[in-house]
Amino acid sequence: MKHIIYTSRAPSPVGPYSQAICIDGWLFVSGQIPIDPNTGKIVKGGFTAKAERTLKNVISIVEESGGSTRDIVKITVYMRDLSLFEEFNKVYKRFFPEGEYPARVVVGVASLPKNADLEIEAIARLKEGCKNSK
Secondary structure, eight states: OEEEEOOTTSOOOSSSSOSEEEETTEEEEEEEOSBOTTTSSBOOSOHHHHHHHHHHHHHHHHHHTTOOGGGEEEEEEEESOGGGHHHHHHHHHTTSOTTOOOEEEEEEOSOOGGGOSEEEEEEEEOTTOOOSBO
């Protein structure tokens, strides 16, 4: 059975999609951009602040589903400026236990929704199945 996941700790979708879908313990998190869930606007500041907010949005959805960063198995990152790759890596490493990083791909793109600098989607495997679904 398919479960729709929603949390107010991540921004509301900017289009006709769910924050995440969980099915048979697999969680598919839709692409998140650096929107502050409290204001509905892209966070101010540099790339580091935007990367942090985007990762927090992804992790909030995973946590709402009953998981943690340890349950994330794959991350896809879309970046408008690949020269910021090393800066992104410094931020990214702080969010995951050392040596337990998910599989990952980083893709350079020309543009993203709301003119964001990056977008991150994730796949997680939840041992206990889906929690807090609509």
